[in-house]
Amino acid sequence: MLKLIKNGILYSPEYKGKCDILVCDDKISYIQEEIIIENLNVEVEVIDAEDKLIFPGFIDSHVHILGGGGEGSFKTRTPELTLTTATTAGVTTIVGCLGTDSVTRDMKSLIAKAKGLKEEGLSCYLYTGSYEVPLKTLMSIREDIMLIDEIIGVGEVAISDHRSSAPTVTEVSKIAADARVAGMLSGKAGIVNVHIGDGKEQLKILNEVCETTEIPITQFIPTHINRNKRLFEEGIRYAKKGGLVDLTTSTTNQFLEQGEMKCSKGLKIMLDNGVKEENITFTSDGQGSLPAFDSSGKFSKLQIGTSKSLYKEVIDAIKIENIPIEVALKVITSNPADNLKLDNKGRIEFGRDADIVIVNKETLEVETVIAMGKVMVRNKEAIIKGTFEK
Known part of the structure; x- marks a missing residue:
């Protein structure tokens, strides 16, 4: 499934301003000021990042x-x-x-x-x-x-x-x-x-x-x-x-x-x-x-x-x-x-691993965490837990 992060303020870690980010499987596949998805004939999970900051x-x-x-x-x-x-x-x-x-x-x-x-x-x-x-x-x-x-x-x-x-x-x-x-x-x-x-x-x-x-x-x-x-x-x-x-x-x-x-x-x-x-x-x-x-x-x-x-x-x-x-x-x-020469890590850029943290704009608290394209934390709650944490 594709994931589209919309309306967030991106630090890649350099400041990039308001951007949408498209994630395909475990990679960042597109970054643009606005990405329109109405005409895509595929299922897309939209993550609203309005008033949020987006970090690697x-x-x-x-x-x-x-x-x-x-x-x-x-x-x-x-x-x-x-x-x-x-x-x-x-x-x-x-x-x-x-x-x-x-x-x-x-x-x-x-x-x-x-x-x-x-x-x-x-x-x-x-x-x-x-x-x-x-x-x-x-x-x-x-x-x-x-x-x-x-x-x-x-x-x-x-x-x-x-x-x-x-x-x-x-x-x-x-x-x-x-x-x-x-x-x-x-x-x-x-x-x-x-x-x-x-x-x-x-x-x-x-x-x-x-x-x-x-x-x-x-x-x-x-x-x-x-x-x-x-x-x-x-x-x-x-x-x-x-x-x-x-x-x-x-x-x-x-x-x-x-x-x-x-x-x-x-x-x-x-x-x-x-x-x-x-x-x-x-x-x-x-x-x-x-x-x-x-x-x-x-x-x-x-x-x-x-x-x-x-x-x-x-x-x-x-x-x-x-x-x-x-x-x-x-x-x-x-x-x-x-x-450490981790070439696919540390930045939000096209083709890199989809490791993304979305934080509250005011408090900077971590709210959503995506690791290798999978949502691990949503609304501050871990939705994927370790094998013996369940």
């Missing part, structure tokens, strides 16, 4: 789809991602990864979970690897990226963190080189997603790799860059050299009190300091654990990251920090799509 589907490119954590022992292992946790938040594309625990959660299970989410209606990609080095892959970095469709890069490799395996510059260089060549041979991004902890070394290893080898700075995406003020300031310097930086939207009040910065505020500061908007992304760290440790390093409590935090920070960037809609949207649409 959101990309959450750092999610622990299997769950994560365990820093407070086995009972603190966080649950797997459910379909509606993503879709009701406007997320239509996910990139999954392992976390601290690569023993009880592994690449086989990660791939199976990704395939399950795809069957339920999400677009799902993966990073191969783990916190620890040597990486826990299915086969090898090159084989995983080249031979497994869902795998587009390496992650989440941990540095500057008491939970990491303290990888060396040489080890990180070899990981990046393998990922880069595999990406070139397969036409994928071959990106390396890097977890940055609270340690004093911050981005030192990544800077050394880029200064002492032929690996370009854009081969890495350091995440959690808003973890503390000192790291955030280093992230600004790194991004101004051309590096990509990722801010984490899931947080807790305790972390904010300890110096972690809200993404909306962080985006404003980065832009004001001359960081290019294309170099900044937001991710949720969804289903990952948000552990708190006391002054002696002992685990004290745990909360769970959620994809629902992703767009909330974009709304705050627009409403509180007065960042233009088209700029704020890029951090969860076109920027991650470009960084």
Whole structure:
């Protein structure tokens, strides 16, 4: 069935004004100021978007789809991602990864979970690897990226963190080189997603790799860059050299009190300091654990990251920090799509995947979500649920 979205104001994410959008199966087949359907001899579902804004589907490119954590022992292992946790938040594309625990959660299970989410209606990609080095892959970095469709890069490799395996510059260089060549041979991004902890070394290893080898700075995406003020300031310097930086939207009040910065505020500061908007992304760290440790390093409590935090920070960037809609949207649409070479994602354009979010013009609340041409959420209610959500 064809779907016709009428009378909405389109941000593709660039502002396009009032447009009608025709969806055929899972693709965007036509965009025009007005599309007339009276003479079409086919069934068409019309979605009225009068007084609504139309955005590309959101990309959450750092999610622990299997769950994560365990820093407070086995009972603190966080649950797997459910379909509606993503879709009701406007997320239509996910990139999954392992976390601290690569023993009880592994690449086989990660791939199976990704395939399950795809069957339920999400677009799902993966990073191969783990916190620890040597990486826990299915086969090898090159084989995983080249031979497994869902795998587009390496992650989440941990540095500057008491939970990491303290990888060396040489080890990180070899990981990046393998990922880069595999990406070139397969036409994928071959990106390396890097977890940055609270340690004093911050981005030192990544800077050394880029200064002492032929690996370009854009081969890495350091995440959690808003973890503390000192790291955030280093992230600004790194991004101004051309590096990509990722801010984490899931947080807790305790972390904010300890110096972690809200993404909306962080985006404003980065832009004001001359960081290019294309170099900044937001991710949720969804289903990952948000552990708190006391002054002696002992685990004290745990909360769970959620994809629902992703767009909330974009709304705050627009409403509180007065960042233009088209700029704020890029951090969860076109920027991650470009960084990860997801060529059919991140924009509402002819021929791209029909991943569309329709929001209230005044409140910016998500009202309708279309993923790969299927209406997943209508009037704020999930109409397609995960297999075990029914």
